[in-house]
Amino acid sequence: MVEWSDNERAIIADVWSKIDVGEIGPQTLARVLIVYPWTRRYFGAFGELSSVAVVLANRKVATHGRVVLNALDVAVRDLDNIKSAYSHLSSLHRYQLHVDPANFRLLADCLTIVIATKFGAAFSSDVQSTWHKFMAVVIAALGSRYF
Amino acid sequence: MVEWTEFERSTIQSIFSKLDYDVAGGKALARCLVVYPWTQRYFGNFGNLYNAAAIMGNPKVAAHGKVVLQGLDKAVKNMDNIKAAYKELSVLHSEKLNVDPDNFKLLADCLTIVVAAQMGAAFTAQVQAAFQKFLAVVVSSLCRQYY
Numbered sequence: 146m147v148e149w150s151d152n153e154r155a156i157i158a159d160v161w162s163k164i165d166v167g168e169i170g171p172q173t174l175a176r177v178l179i180v181y182p183w184t185r186r187y188f189g190a191f192g193e194l195s196s197v198a199v200v201l202a203n204r205k206v207a208t209h210g211r212v213v214l215n216a217l218d219v220a221v222r223d224l225d226n227i228k229s230a231y232s233h234l235s236s237l238h239r240y241q242l243h244v245d246p247a248n249f250r251l252l253a254d255c256l257t258i259v260i261a262t263k264f265g266a267a268f269s270s271d272v273q274s275t276w277h278k279f280m281a282v283v284i285a286a287l288g289s290r291y292f
Numbered sequence: 293m294v295e296w297t298e299f300e301r302s303t304i305q306s307i308f309s310k311l312d313y314d315v316a317g318g319k320a321l322a323r324c325l326v327v328y329p330w331t332q333r334y335f336g337n338f339g340n341l342y343n344a345a346a347i348m349g350n351p352k353v354a355a356h357g358k359v360v361l362q363g364l365d366k367a368v369k370n371m372d373n374i375k376a377a378y379k380e381l382s383v384l385h386s387e388k389l390n391v392d393p394d395n396f397k398l399l400a401d402c403l404t405i406v407v408a409a410q411m412g413a414a415f416t417a418q419v420q421a422a423f424q425k426f427l428a429v430v431v432s433s434l435c436r437q438y439y
Contacts, residue, residue, distance in 0.1 A: 172417075175417055176417045176420060179417040179418065179420075179421055180417060180420055180421040180424060197417060197418050200417075201417065254401070255420075257405065258404065258405065258408045258415070258420060261405045261408040261409040262408045262409065262411065262412050262413060262415045263412070264409065265409050265410070265412055266409060268405070268409050269344075270322060270323045270326040270327060270344050270347075270348060271326070271344050273323060273326075273327055273405060274326055274327045274344070277327055
């Protein structure tokens, strides 16, 4: 089981409390679709995704970005049981959505970058380490039903 | 050969022109040593690397970070032939320093975060895409002589 120090718990809770899901979710997903364009294949039903401007303006991307980021709340609230908390989500991504698990890391990377742009110097190396660990645990949990 | 759009060229030049070479490289290297602690094995003679505070304040880390960033400057000034420009550096890392090439990506990621934190909202999705493309080419060029 993952062990979290008190300091790590405090950092994660603090970062999460400062994240506006409505603002960060859409930005994060948009970045994934822009920086890693092959990911657009998962969003055929979202309409126009053919250029940067269009992705940034796409309402379905924004809505879905919020959905994805809201789901992180489950992990933040249950740090000691992320794997079981995400069991259903993992099955969903594997059996219904057929998402290549390599993409979880791309989203996590984009989220980390968005947070860094917002927090500036406050995203210190300690905060980055802790957040990176949290993302790694989330990614592993989401991949847990794949094999 | 890598093709660069006008936007990508100007973005890369602009980012690096705004970086304080005395500081940014050191910050990125320090983060690497903190967030990915196994990388500390390459710096056995750097003295105190026992905790984040020690690493962030270590003068050898700062000095070496500057060396690394100056190495990156070579790529910035030779964007149309990074592979050739980095031939010696690649041989140096593979044959003399014996650096596992996976680590290049880790440092690239840390540099991305340093730049994102510094630029804030100006580190847009398009800028991120250009910067990551540049770093991917750099990483690939550094890996070239390994095989």
